[in-house]
Amino acid sequence: MGRGSKLRMTPQTLQVLRALVAQPTRAHYGLELVEAAGLPSGVIYPIPTRLEKAD
Numbered sequence: 903m904g905r906g907s908k909l910r911m912t913p914q915t916l917q918v919l920r921a922l923v924a925q926p927t928r929a930h931y932g933l934e935l936v937e938a939a940g941l942p943s944g945v946i947y948p949i950p951t952r953l954e955k956a957d
Contacts, residue, residue, distance in 0.1 A: 909956035914941055918949045 909915070921938035922930055936946050 909952060914939070914945050915949050915952070917941060918946060
């Protein structure tokens with residue numbers, strides 16, 4: 903995603919964001935997000951990348 907791109911706010915993305923904001927001051931790791939969001943790793947791992955690249 904580049905400048906001007908929009909972030910897809912899917913239900914899975916919202917689940918990951920909920921897991922992240924539940925403890926906003928600590929580092930989060932992939933497996934931890936898998937467990938917290940209740941989603942498979944193949945779904946979880948692309949989401950933080952998309953969030954980082956979003957405007």
